[in-house]
Each structure stands twice: as structure tokens, then as C-alpha cells.
Amino acid sequence: MTNKKPLTVGITGGIGSGKTTVAKIFSILGVPIYFADDRAKWLMGNDPILISKIKESFGEESFSESGELNRKYLAEKVFADTEKTKQINALVHPAVGKDFEVWVALQNAPYVLKEAALLFETGSYKQLDQVINVSAPLKLRVSRVLMRDPQRTEKQINDIIDKQLPDEEKNEKADFVIKNTENKLLIPQVLKIHQALKTKADSGQIDI
Missing domain, CATH: 1.10.287 (Helix Hairpins)
Structure with missing residues (x-):
């Protein structure tokens, strides 16, 4: 372990993209995670x-x-x-x-994650070293939220989506994109980025 300042990495994604699930995989790998939306409520x-x-x-x-x-x-x-x-x-x-x-x-780690829904929309991504966007097709995102939060209507979900940047824009701004679709495995994508970020933290070079 090193005592130098960790690399700061944002992880974001629109509602229903699965960014929290992806963040939990990073957590299992020992990466410290700051859940910005939860912390905002506490503050x-x-x-x-x-x-x-x-x-x-x-x-x-x-x-x-x-x-x-x-x-x-x-x-x-x-x-x-x-x-x-x-x-x-x-x-x-x-x-x-x-x-x-x-x-x-x-924190005492090579890098840390800041999980937040509106990193790009608020401009807070500019204070971070790298950003990961979790991306998923619109229809899949809506169906996930309907299953997770049955009290929400499809219109309410689409209203939230309309206030967030489109995936295409987020993917362009992000340093890494994780595709959370039904036909693409998450863990290999996370492991590849995890290794790249550790390399970046150690040597200042991205290797992916």
C-alpha cells in the first residue's frame, strides 16, 4: 500500500443503468466507494x-x-x-x-470511486481523474426500474431520464464505458478497468 493520494474515479450512469451493481463489484475487489447521492442526503x-x-x-x-x-x-x-x-x-x-x-x-488505496447519478450534469466530473459510465439500452433501463420500483410509472421514469444526459454524450465524455446489457458479462469488463486503474495509479499510464 502507498500513502500517496489515491486516484479519484467517478462512476456514473443513468437511472436503471446498473451503476450501483457495478460499484458493488468494485467494492468486492477492495476499492473504497463514496456514494455521493446517499451522502448528499445525509449532509x-x-x-x-x-x-x-x-x-x-x-x-x-x-x-x-x-x-x-x-x-x-x-x-x-x-x-x-x-x-x-x-x-x-x-x-x-x-x-x-x-x-x-x-x-x-x-483512504489508503491505489484509487477510489465516487458513485453519483449526475457527475456530468453537475460538472463535478471535472474534479476527478477518470470517469466510468455504465451504459444500457433505454428500454432495458426502463424495465429494470419498473421491476425495482413498482410504485413508479413509465412516464415518471422517462421524465427522470429526460433530465439526464443521453448515454451517447456520457460515453463520449467518459474515460471508460461499461456496457450493462443482457448479453455482455459485467465482471470481465470491471476486472479490465480495475487493472487499468491500478496501473494508472502506480505509473501514471493507462493500459487497456
Whole structure:
């Protein structure tokens, strides 16, 4: 092991692409993973500076009397309003970025993964050394989400997809693409990238 700063690698993919499943395979290989979306939710309810900014921007009703984040209220305020979505993102994403930096400094590994749904959309990919995009056909993604979250409608899923960059654009921006289709094995793709990233971390060269 080395004490030098780990290579920072983003892993992203649209809803239903299977990025969390892919991240878990990397985890089995011993790669530390920062789940940015989960951490964002935690910070919104626990980071005093972020809490203060949310209250200032969206009102005291953003939190209950006991101090818990009022997710229903915020979702209603933000989801249908593009400007308010940008506003909440402008508060949350910098807080996640700082939290990630602190987390990275505590890791002792050749590289670490930052798993996030909107790496390209928010521009946070620019702070990372490499990015992996998990790609899958649209119909397959929709069917996966319908199976996973039966309370969602196909329209709701397509609305979410419409707010995310198309796979083609993500694939062009990414350093690596994992194809999570029904006829392509995941593990060999992950192992190949894992080896390439370890090589990159050790020597500064990508070998893939």
C-alpha cells in the first residue's frame, strides 16, 4: 500500500443503468466507494452550514420542528421548477465536493470511486481523474426500474431520464464505458478497468 493520494474515479450512469451493481463489484475487489447521492442526503440533514443555506433559500418549512429534513416539501418546491433545481444543486454539490475531499484523504488505496447519478450534469466530473459510465439500452433501463420500483410509472421514469444526459454524450465524455446489457458479462469488463486503474495509479499510464 502507498500513502500517496489515491486516484479519484467517478462512476456514473443513468437511472436503471446498473451503476450501483457495478460499484458493488468494485467494492468486492477492495476499492473504497463514496456514494455521493446517499451522502448528499445525509449532509442535507446533518451539515449545519448546508442546513442554514437550505432554510435561507427555501424557508424554515424545509425542516421539521425536530430538525429533520422535510423531503416532501422540498421535492414539491424543487422537482417541477428548473431554476429551483439548479438552486438546490448549487447548495448541495459543493458541500458533497468538500466532504468527498475529506473522505479521499482518509483512504489508503491505489484509487477510489465516487458513485453519483449526475457527475456530468453537475460538472463535478471535472474534479476527478477518470470517469466510468455504465451504459444500457433505454428500454432495458426502463424495465429494470419498473421491476425495482413498482410504485413508479413509465412516464415518471422517462421524465427522470429526460433530465439526464443521453448515454451517447456520457460515453463520449467518459474515460471508460461499461456496457450493462443482457448479453455482455459485467465482471470481465470491471476486472479490465480495475487493472487499468491500478496501473494508472502506480505509473501514471493507462493500459487497456
